[in-house]
Structure formats: C-alpha cells, structure tokens
Amino acid sequence: MAKNDRTEEKLAEYRAKRDVSRSGEPEAGAGQDGDTPCFVIQKHDAGNLHYDFRLEVDGVLKSWAVPKGPSTDPRDKRLAIATEDHPLDYAGFEGVIPEGEYGAGTVLIWDHGAYENITWKEDGLRPMAEAFETGHALVWLHGEKLCGGYALQRIDDDEGQWLLVKMDDDAADARRNPVSTEPLSVTSGRDLDDIAEEEQDS
C-alpha cells in the first residue's frame, strides 16, 4: 500500500468526525513530512478544558487528550486518552471550532517544536509506530515550554488510557507548573479569551 493511502486510512476517523468546511479545521490531506518530526500541544477549551498532545509519526499526528496537561514534575503521572490521528497541518491550527461542531470550542497552540524518539531496545531505536504498539514510548521534546524526556505508558488498551510522565533529567522541575504559569499561545501570544473574542468579531 502506498504511503499516501495509509495516511488516508489513518485519517478516516478524523474525517468522519467533522465537516472541515464548517469547523474551519485543516483538511485531512497528506500534509508535509518534515526532516525532523514535530510535536504540538494544543490547549483546547471544549467545555471541558484539556491539552491535546500530538506527535508526528509516519505522516500523521498521533494524539492524546491530557485533561490536566503535561507536568515538569517526574512524580506526576498525567492521564492521556488516545484520540484519533490528526493531519500534520493540524499542528498549525489555532482558532475557534464553531458551536455544534465536533470539539466545539477554542484551540490555542500551547507548545510546539521538534522531538526525537529515544525509545531504545537491545539493538537500537524502536521505531515510534512499534513503540506505540507495545504501549511504551520515550520522546525527547525540543519545545518552547517543555524540553527533555517524556514517557508515554499505556495502562488500558481497551479504554485507550496512557500515562504521560516527565523523565528525571535536567529539564525536570517540580516547582515550575507551566500549565498554570505559562498559559499563552507560543505562536500568537494570545490567551483563550483573546482567540475567542477575535474570532467572534471577524
């Protein structure tokens, strides 16, 4: 199967859940494969506030909804619920999904950057797709707010439940709490209210 066909297949659920002509979200196209894979964390106020953690893997953004958001304290185990793969273009999406659409609410690009796969096995790196199948993946983030290692550990396959945990490295900081102290968008400098108001005015 060609790579683009596989991407299309992975994005079938994304497409089925929304009408992008109404929601204003990116189309489920193939997007651009970069040299280094990217990650994005989107703060999403959809009635229930959560953070969507997305990692570029094989042409799509693997995605998890993290209700409490990521922590910089290695002692925190943050629940991360696996959600449908998103198109690569979604990493640049910030705005308001209109009332009545899937995920209606405001989306803010809370952090982004490149990441590295650091999931080692005996004889080298385990490819990301394989790591997610086994239920254990380690990534090294190069974000503006989040840096260093993070572990994703699956705890319940049926429910799609994972834990997102900061690894104990130089970027670990039990006192920082960036989710509350650094709320603004890394691309526009806006907060959720700014984004919502601006879109209503336009």
Ligand code: MN
């Ligand atoms: Mn979301």
